[in-house]
Amino acid sequence: MVPCHAGRRPLYAHVTRGDALSYRGLILDFGGVLTTRMRLNGEAFERSEGLTPGAYFHALEEHPDGVRVYADLEVGRATQEEWNHVIGGILGIDPTDLMRRALANLRPEPAIVAAAERARSAGIKVALLSNSFGLEPFNPYKQLGMYQDFDAVVLSEVERVRKPSAAIYQRTLAALDLTGPECVFVDDHAKNLPPAEALGITTIHHTDAAVTAARLDELLFQSATRTATQ
Structure with missing residues (x-):
């Protein structure tokens, strides 16, 4: 997992597997x-x-060529370079290394990273599940240190299927060697949750990092261990 930021005070000093409820897996979306x-x-x-303002989102979410190339990128039918050129053309900007520039302000979310670290320290398997931005x-996964310390990394580009298809959730469960009812899934897009729920996975619609982290602690652990002291 991404190293804790210096000076960040942990919520819990230690978590043991004995404190955990029946959940044995945590599945986390990447972007957002x-x-x-x-x-x-x-x-x-x-x-x-x-x-x-709004031009970038229009290119991704409304322009037919932008919608198409993004969908194709996510399932490996288009390369990141093709995405760069299509989106750059729509926006009228230099397409060179555009994905890097487009994601330049993305950072690890400390509260969620810490929640994942607590889960893994308790013996709960943690998976990253992402509709791919290209590799x-x-x-971006390597850039933000999101490969290490996961029990599984499932990317739509590699799997050739994307959320919200049930198949990608099934493959994530298989990668963790767990069943749906044993897992919790967090995503910031509500449309991605029902197919996971249909497999018995408990879901959290993420809108606020602190709220989601608290909910994860509530679901994954019966009670917190001793509060860390300064």
Whole structure:
């Protein structure tokens, strides 16, 4: 897991497996859950590129070519370079290494990273499940240190299927060697939750890092161990 930021006070000094409830797995989305908010990152990108507010989101979510290339990127039908050129063309900006620039303001979300660390320290398996941003030439997962210390990393580009398809949740469960009722899944897009719930997975719709972290502690542990002292 991403190293704790210096000076950040941990919520709990120690968690043991004996404190855990029946959940044995935690599945976390990447962009907007394990990282800071995607909307804030996109707004910062627009400012840095001198774009009209909302232009980037329109290119991704409404422009037909942008919607198509993003969907294709997520399942490995388009390369990141193709995404760069299509989105750059829509926005009228230099496409060179555009994904790197577009995600430049994304950071690990400390509260969720810490919650994942607590889960793993208790023996709970933790998986990263992401609709891919592409891996070449820019790998955002590696850039943010999101490969190490996960029991499974499931990327839609590799699997050739994306959320909210039930298949990608089934593959994540298989990678963890767990059943749906043994797992909790966190995602910031509500549409991604029902297919997971249909497999018996407990879901959390993420809107606030502190609230989600507290909910995870509530679900995964009967009670906190002793509070850390300064």
